[in-house]
Amino acid sequence: MSPDRAVLRRALDRGEREGGSVEFKERLTEDLHLSEGRLESLAAQLRHRVLSGDGEATYVVGVTDDGGLAGISPAEFSESMDVLSLLAEEAGAHIEEVKTWGVDGVSEDGATVTDGIVGVATVSEGSVLADDDHIVVGTAGHVDHGKSTLVGSLVTGDADDGEGGTRGFLDVQPHEVDRGLSADLSYGVYGFDEDGEPIRMDNPHRKDDRARVVEASDRLVSFVDTVGHEPWLRTTIRGLVGQKLDYGLLTVAADDGVTETTREHLGILLATDLPTIVAITKTDLVDAERVAEVERSVEQALREVDKTPLRVARHGVDTAIDEISETVVPVVTTSAVTKAGLDDLDEMFEALPKTAGEVGDFRMYVDRTYNVQGVGAVASGTIKSGEVEAGDELLLGPMQDGSFREVEVRSIEMHYHRVDEAKAGRIVGIALKGVREADIERGMVLLPSDADPSPVQEFDAEVMVLNHPTRIGDGYEPVVHLETVSEAAAFYPEGGQLLPGDAGKARVRFKFRSYLVEEGQKFVFREGSSKGVGTVTDTDPAE
Incomplete structure (x- = not known):
């Protein structure tokens, strides 16, 4: 028996008993278990189980009353988790974790279920974090300037070994670990208790x-750790433009200093009006004179783009918290x-207010997709506005033909923590009913079911050319990065050139196709060494 399956065995061995914290359920259905009177009764039962377990209950789903492995279909298990999530919310609790195992079972009509599922759901006391108590930080910086290492040390509290050991907590692909170079977006998380003391991860690889x-x-x-290597600049842009970030964290290595990539990433951060912190890293490798030299070069780079640098060592953390802004x-x-300077970053991240999160209806652009057994x-991404709950009916699209498909929210997870609802600024994974994973694409958007979206293939924009070897003329075709959209597009400048x-x-x-684009959205465009930024001004331009 695998260690994971041992979790199931322990729950079955503990058994369902009066006054205990374990509950067996073969299946939960919306029609039966959420009916008037039944919901209140089952919520009270769940509350009792949670209190009996000192704040934590275990629900084993897909088993008979005596603990026999029945096995239910993936659709039935998903519905059961939806119902359990609503019961937990009613009881002032939430689903913290769900583990599943495949078994053979029998459906209600007597047919054999060869892909049956049994699951163990851990239900914990308390609701999810308040919206204002979760900030999202996007990192940027040149390759080997210590972005992932710095984040790894922040989320674990561990000092690095000088070889980038803590960055291994964020890289998920074998070739990333072997080469010491990130090739895709990584995500890290740590927190603070009610007294402001850090709560860090012991092993970030464990869900x-x-x-x-x-x-x-x-x-x-939460950290969205981007990629510093030039060939993956597209991925970095996706991380900085496609996520709903509260702050940017730009790293500059003391032994290397400000580079062209540093300036490029700084331009992307500031073009999106993102309040940004610059961390000069690797100060242990150089003397104080070199650190001061790099500080001056960073300040010069900031002033060149009309920003005011504020040295935290000189003015203090409190001043930095009060003064950080778009300028x-x-x-x-x-x-x-x-670990020098990490306490300063801790203090800042513990106190900085949330800046992201637009008012209005729910909207989330899809960044990644997965298919999870059971x-x-x-679809995962950062919620741009509004909020979403398990059971909500949504629209997903646009599809290749410009249409939107009706889907339903099965469940929501945030950093592998199951939640009943999520609000703007949260990085979440939303399990969807009514669509296959193969039909979901990056750049699609989730909207309320009563929305009336109008995807467009062209729009007008105010643009600025940051870098180009000659000029931009009619028909120029860079890749446009807007929200999580990365698509080739043709430009037609007013006056014929820029x-x-x-x-x-x-x-x-x-x-190639249409996307949901809205006025005021910012984007980055890139083609080779040519780069620029823009803002959408009209999604229904006159011919």
């Missing part, structure tokens, strides 16, 4: 450890090896 941090924290900090950029010196298709450094109007037309 239940991340869930523990989410559960125990009164204040949560004021705190600069802090750090070392993941000696759950089905999962030179490097120019700002002006342009018609932008996606090359």
Whole structure:
């Protein structure tokens, strides 16, 4: 028996008994278990189980009353988790973790279920974090400037070994670990208790450890760790533009200093009006004179883009917290090896207010997709506005033909922690009923079922050319990065051309298909060494 399956065996051995914290359920259905009177009764039962377990109950689903393995279909298990989530919410609790195993079983009509599922759901006392108590930070910086290492040390509290050991907590692909280079977005999380003390991860590779941090924290900090290597700039742009970030964290290595990539990433951060902190890393490798030299070069780079640098060592953390904005950029010196400066970052992240989160109806652009046994298709991303709950009916699209498909929210997870609802600014995975994982694409959007979306293939924008070897003329085709959309598009500048450094109007037309684009959205465009930024001004341009 595998260690994971041992969890099931222990729950079955403990058994369902009066005054205990374990409950056996073969299946939960919306029609039966959420009916008037039944919901209140089952919520009271759940509350009793949670109290009996000192704040934690175990629900074993897909078993008979005596603990026999019945096995239910994936659809039945998903519905059972939906119902359990609503019961938990009614009881002032939430589902913290779900583990599943495949078994053979028999359906209600007597047919054999060869892909039957048995699951163990851990239900914990308390509701999810308040919306204002979760900030999302996006990292950026040149390759080997210590982004992932710094984040790894922050979320674990461990000093780095000087070889980037703590960055291994964030890399998920074998080639990333072997080469020491991130190739995709990574996610880290840590939090703070009610007294402001950090709650860190013991082993970030374990899903239940991340869930523990989410559960125990009164204040949560999520990191979207991007890629510094030039060939993966597209992925970095996706992380900074496609996520609903509260703050940016730009790293500059003390032994290397400000590079062209540093300036490029800084431009992307500031073009999206994101309040940003600059962390000078690897100060353990150089002397104080070199650190001061890099500080001056960072300040110069900030002033060149009309930003005001604020040295945290000189002005203090409290001033940095009060003054950080779209124009004021705190600069802090750090070392993941000696842990210098990490306390300053802790203080800032514990106190900085949430900045992201638009008012209005629910909206989430899809960044990644998964297929999870017993759950089905999962779309993940950052909620741009509004809120979503398990059981909500949504629209997903646009599909290739521009249409939207009706789907239903099976369940919601945040850093492997199951939640009943989530609000703007949260990074979540939403399990969807009514669609296959293969039909969901990055760049699609989830909206309320009563929305009336109008996807477009072209729009007008105000653009600025940051870098180009010659000029941009009619038909210029860069890749446009807007929210999580990354699509080739043709540009038609007003007046026929734009030179490097120019700002002006342009018609932008996606090359292959339509997307949901809204006025005011910011985007980055890139083609080779050519780069620029823009803001959507009209989604229904006149011919």
